[in-house]
Amino acid sequence: MTTGVLYQDAFLLTYSNQNSDFFAYQVGLASVGSSWGDATRATMTGTTRADGLCVTAGSSFPVQAVYPPRTMRIGESGYTTTATAPGASGICTTWWDVTYTVAGYTPASISLGMNDIRCDNAVGGYLQNPVRVGCVVPWYPAPVYYDSSRNPTLADHVRQAQASGLPGGTVTAPLYRSTDAAVERTNRRLACGNPPSIPGKNCDEYPLATTYNGLSAGGSLRSFPGCNISAPSGSGPLGASACMIAEGDNHAQGGIMSGFYYWERVLDWDPFVVTVL
Structure with missing residues (x-):
C-alpha cells in the first residue's frame, strides 16, 4: 500500500578552476507541490564519495526536512586532485548519496553522480607563466x-x-x-x-x-x-x-x-x- 509519494527537482552543479587543484560539486533538491502523504514528512541528508585521482576535502549536507515545497535544500562537497606530479593527468568521478527517512518506514536513498572532472599538471609553462595544477570538464x-x-x-x-x-x-x-x-x-x-x-x-x-x-x-x-x-x-x-x-x-x-x-x-x-x- 502506497502511503505517500515525494517528487523533487534535482539541480547539479560542478565548478573547477584551470589554476587550482580544488573543485566542488553542489546538489540542490527542491520538493514539488504534487507530493503527498507520509513522504512529505521525510527528512533527508547526504554523504559524498569520489573515485579516481582525487580525495574529498570536505562536505556538508545536514539533515533537512523535504517540505515545504519549492524550497531548495543544498549539499556542498569539495575535492582536491592527486594528479599533481609533473606530467600527471587524472579523472575524478563524484557522487552525492542522499538518504530519506520517515519515522516508521525503511529509509530510502538515491545516488546523484556528476560529470567527470579532469585535473592535470601536464600543460607545462607558457612564457612567464608557471607550471601549475588545474581542473577542467574534459568533454x-x-x-x-x-x-x-x-x-x-x-x-x-x-x-x-x-x-x-x-x-x-x-x-x-x-x-x-x-x-x-x-x-x-x-x-x-x-x-x-x-x-x-x-x-x-x-x-x-x-x-x-x-x-x-x-x-x-x-x-x-x-x-x-x-x-x-x-x-x-x-x-x-x-x-x-x-x-x-x-x-x-x-x-x-x-x-x-x-x-x-x-x-x-x-x-x-x-x-x-x-x-x-
Whole structure:
C-alpha cells in the first residue's frame, strides 16, 4: 500500500578552476507541490564519495526536512586532485548519496553522480607563466577567439573555411587537439607544403595543424578566391583549407593558440571550438 509519494527537482552543479587543484560539486533538491502523504514528512541528508585521482576535502549536507515545497535544500562537497606530479593527468568521478527517512518506514536513498572532472599538471609553462595544477570538464569544447578587427585576414580565412563545412565552429563539431609532432608535420606539409612566395604573407591552414582534423585524417585541400592557393573551393567536413594571409596575422595565431592551450588546459584529443568575432 502506497502511503505517500515525494517528487523533487534535482539541480547539479560542478565548478573547477584551470589554476587550482580544488573543485566542488553542489546538489540542490527542491520538493514539488504534487507530493503527498507520509513522504512529505521525510527528512533527508547526504554523504559524498569520489573515485579516481582525487580525495574529498570536505562536505556538508545536514539533515533537512523535504517540505515545504519549492524550497531548495543544498549539499556542498569539495575535492582536491592527486594528479599533481609533473606530467600527471587524472579523472575524478563524484557522487552525492542522499538518504530519506520517515519515522516508521525503511529509509530510502538515491545516488546523484556528476560529470567527470579532469585535473592535470601536464600543460607545462607558457612564457612567464608557471607550471601549475588545474581542473577542467574534459568533454567541454572550450572556445578560442579570433578577432576580425585585430587579425582580419586570419579571421576571414577561418570564417570561409567553417562556412564551407569544415569543423570547429560549433560544440557539436569541434576540433580535437593533437600533440603528435608527426600529425602536425603531415597537416602542414599537405596544406602548406608548397605555397607561393608573396611578400608579407604566410600560408595558413584550417583546421589547425595542431589538430587531428587536418589532412592527416584524409580528404582534400580546398581554398577560396583571393587566397592565392591553387586548389578547388570544396565543401564538407573532411579535408582542410589553405590561404595566404598577412604574416602578422599568421604569427599572432601562434601566440593565440599557445596561450589558449595553456590557459584552458587543452590536452591531446581534447575538443575545442574556434569562434570568429
